[in-house]
Amino acid sequence: MAKFANSPFLFFEAKSHISRLQINVRLGPKSPGEKGIGFLGEKMVKLFLSEPTPGDDGDGSPSKESISLLQKLESIICSVITSGGRSEARLWLCTTISCISSITHDQHELFIDLLRSKSQKLAIAAQVLQMIFNKRPQKVGSIIAKKGYMLEKFFEGNPERILQWFGNFAGVGESEHRKGARAISQFAFVNRDICWDELEWKGKHGQSPAMVATKPHYFLDLDVLRTVENFLENVPDFWSSDELAESLKDGEILNIDERFFIDQFVHLMYEDKSEDVWAVVYGFLAEEQFSFLCQHLLILLDEQMLHAFLSSLSKLLPPRPKCKDFSSPSYWLESLLSTCNDCASIDELLLLNAVINQGRQLLRLMDDDEHGEEKGKIEELLSESGMTLSDAGHWALMKACTKMKKAVAMKWLGLQSWVVHYSLSKECKTASACELLFIRNGISFRKSDDHSLVQPDGFSDGSGFDFDDGGSVRYGHKKKAKRKKRRKKNYSGDDSSGDELLELEMLSGWRGLQSGGGSWLLSTDAYSCSWNSADLPEHLAKHCFSMWMKWVCSKWRSTA
Incomplete structure (x- = not known):
């Protein structure tokens, strides 16, 4: 075990048991001054994809601080949108409107x-x-x-x-x-x-x-x-x-x-006032797809007319949107328009759409030279304020959102999901970093060119390793008794070949974590799409927002 004992990445304690060999894995630094794997350390991005346990749902006290930080972020993003990026942000909103599918008549x-x-x-x-x-x-x-x-x-x-x-x-x-x-x-x-x-x-x-x-x-x-x-x-x-x-x-x-x-x-x-011409126009507008009409007409509208269009649109939507897919680009807008008496202001809608649907484009917009000051402010805010929330802080924010108006709650959750997007865009640079992120956030995955499924514990089906309840790695029962006996013998003796064999087995189990590129199929979308490291931040941020909104909406319904 000499090589693993000195490894800066993983530290093992080997314990001998009568029935099996158990290897305890401690994730993180070995000592206060020692560095561990970035995503396995304290600063790894947490996605909060599962519902809170009774002790994690917060008491509401950290929510004020979190909202204060999100307000600062909102101010910076709004500055970017209202300066050079407003026309582009309006185009983004028009694209989202065109995705609405709940209108069936009129x-x-x-x-x-x-x-x-x-x-x-x-x-x-x-x-x-x-x-x-x-x-x-x-x-x-x-x-x-x-x-x-x-x-x-x-x-x-x-x-x-x-x-x-x-x-x-x-x-x-x-x-x-x-x-x-x-x-x-x-x-x-x-x-x-x-x-x-x-x-x-x-x-x-x-x-x-x-x-x-x-x-x-x-x-x-x-x-x-x-x-x-x-x-x-x-x-x-x-x-x-x-x-x-x-x-x-x-x-x-x-x-x-x-x-x-x-x-x-x-x-x-x-x-x-030709009736023939108006008849053709009426027929075309009634029969053509809503998405096609939006894509070609809404971009012509000034902001006052666009807001009036949305107000009229809200009257044609069912009280509860037919679309139940929270990850749909337009779900948040349909939900907002169909349940709110007054449509949010155009500024609020531009912000909501930018952080919820256009995270990557918003990052690209900030990379422009003219927005260098705003980008610097965001980097400073996110690096110094610790906006990647703790468990208690996140669930306190979620509980606070259940008591807010829908538009306000969406804004805070949307901004927080954009923080996730921003953080992942900085961290998801290598395949190993991405796969460790999946494991620590309970996301099953497999390489898009490989059929073996890696469970949230970090090991593929049939790999021979699994986590026990104590967070240790067990060597699986699928190996033959003869091979198990040989490894146990080698471990108990002084022969260094046992250490080498064990090291090879561990490296085999972590092969997926150390791979050097490619793309993944994820449980977040039922393995329906292949995601590479460039696309992951956007996908996971949107998935976070949809999962958080599901939780908040369930609380709204339960108290209605």
């Missing part, structure tokens, strides 16, 4: 209200129309086909648009003309008595209807630009004809100049 009324606003309705209408043009152009094409004056305005004095739409006659070997070219040819044949003379040809002489009917490729000799200009001036019936309407019904004409048609349709909505 969602279009939320967005119709935006289209009726005084200040931003034109910009919002333009964006809605843009989405309709992209996703349902045929709905728009049928309306354009009825607006001959709009088409005349679109083509008049614009040779490029004329050639793009009407210059698509079929060549030799091609079956038919396309787009506006098909409309001109069909209309000209049907109405040849009144409009054939308006066709302009590039050759020395024109083509007769009979000749072009047998050889459609002769239309390639048509002077498209001059012909369309003649139709604009002398053939008004063409612009409201069935032939032209048929070519427009798929909405492909929108691709030539979407901005022109957006402006025209905005005019139809607010000046002409």
Whole structure:
């Protein structure tokens, strides 16, 4: 045992028993001046994932100090958000809103209200129309086909648009003309008595209807630009004809100049109050996914309108959100909106969302040069104040949260989970550090490329080691009696080979802890996703928040 006795990492006391060999492991420093493994020492990040035991749930006295420190942290983070990062924080909040899944009906009324606003309705209408043009152009094409004056305005004095739409006659070997070219040819044949003379040809002489009917490729000799200009001036019936309407019904004409048609349709909505256009808009807002609409429209809103939108949204949510997954990005917001009479202020919502959902982005934002002062303040606060709570301090804070308004309780727990994120981002640098963190916080795991499951005691199933109730490592019963007898003999004698064998066995048991990289499947999400050391701080911080909120919510329900 000489090598282990001098190890700065683990210290063993070997005790001989009649039935088995027991090795007691003491985790931490061997003496006051000696260093142990970082995560096994006193400063290891505690996640508080299990409910408190009767002696751990605190008496409330440490909560005031904890909240005072969290208030200081809140002030610093708010300074970052309100200075250079406010627009980004608002984008984060819009993304969270888009994840809400509890709305089952009347969602279009939320967005119709935006289209009726005084200040931003034109910009919002333009964006809605843009989405309709992209996703349902045929709905728009049928309306354009009825607006001959709009088409005349679109083509008049614009040779490029004329050639793009009407210059698509079929060549030799091609079956038919396309787009506006098909409309001109069909209309000209049907109405040849009144409009054939308006066709302009590039050759020395024109083509007769009979000749072009047998050889459609002769239309390639048509002077498209001059012909369309003649139709604009002398053939008004063409612009409201069935032939032209048929070519427009798929909405492909929108691709030539979407901005022109957006402006025209905005005019139809607010000046002409066109029922046809509003019907298309209503249908689109009612049928499209809520998440898609939020992602494309909410970012256009100023903060006053965004807050009003959330207030209206709260009226459409069920009293208790259908989503029971506390780790869902939007659960905290759904819970808050559905149970609070007054929606929290926009500043409070930006802060809550930043610390609960955007921990990594918040850290990245603080790494910007312009936020160097705030970053320094946070590092000083977290390093000097000991914000990684003790058991008593954490559960005192939790108990205090059960007596607060929901928005306030969420804020403190969200800030505390961000402290976890910050601390883990500093500590989870190596595979061994991560795996020791899992063990000390009761998280079962396995390497994503390995099928062996490592239990919270730190050893994989079938590894041959386990913890007894006293915190010691036992050599398992699965080994053969012969091998056990040999090891016992070697240990009791003076032969150093016994020490070497025991050392090899221990190193084998800790192989997972000393691995040098990779990713893990964790019990925190039922082993559904592979997490690497870069992603762990965010995942575990969110998991902490969800577990803490479950506990606080259970106390709210029990006292309701």
